[in-house]
Amino acid sequence: QVPPDEPADGGPADRQHYGVTLAVLAVAAMSFALLQTMVAPALPDMQQELNVSTSSITWVLTIYLLTASIATPIFGRLGDIYGKEHMLLVVLIVFALGCLLSGLSHSFALLVAGRAVQGAGGAVFPLAFGIIRDEFPAERVATGIGLISATFGIGGGAGLVVSGVLVDHLSYEWIFWLGLA
DSSP, rough: OTTTTTTTTSSOOOSSHHHHHHHHHHHHHHHHHHHHHHOOOOOOOOHHHHTOOOHHHHHHHHHHHHHHHHHHHHHHHHHHHHHHHHHHHHHHHHHHHHHHHHOOOHHHHHHHHHHHHHHHGHHHHHHHHHHHHHHHHHHHHHHHHHHHHHHHHHHHHHHHHHHHHHHSOOOTHHHHHHHHH
16 A cells, blocks of 8 residues: 555655745744744743743753654654654644643743643654655755755754844743744
8 A cells, every 4th residue: 555645656746846845844844943942042031930940940941852852753653654744734733732832821830731742843854854755856855855954953043043032022922922823
């Protein structure tokens, strides 16, 4: 039986708009990468507003990375079984729900729960790589994977700057509203 994300002939799927697909994948990857680092500069504000200890507030970072490390291989495998595009949509919905929870949080427990749910977004990367590998022509695969990989670094760096601006002018919750958008 042919996996759901491959055509019956086994070759790359006929996709006319590789650029659009790549842009969607890049935005999804950028969202995860931004939220990975955006909370770091905001931790002191979160700690003060939520009235928690320094060791407790670090869970906002830790839980995100922990759930990402667990969810990434699970969703990647589910993508192999049920289709990478379908699992990417599920992952993005779960990620958005985590952003919503975190954006609405006014308690430490809800913030950590939201960040735990957001961690599922880590599966964006293997799913995006798989979609590119399966659907792009061979001559575009390396460029596509390179661009998605670059978004991880770019998002990480940009997240530090954007976070500072948001926290200085608005509040830490806006970090998550940006991720939701």
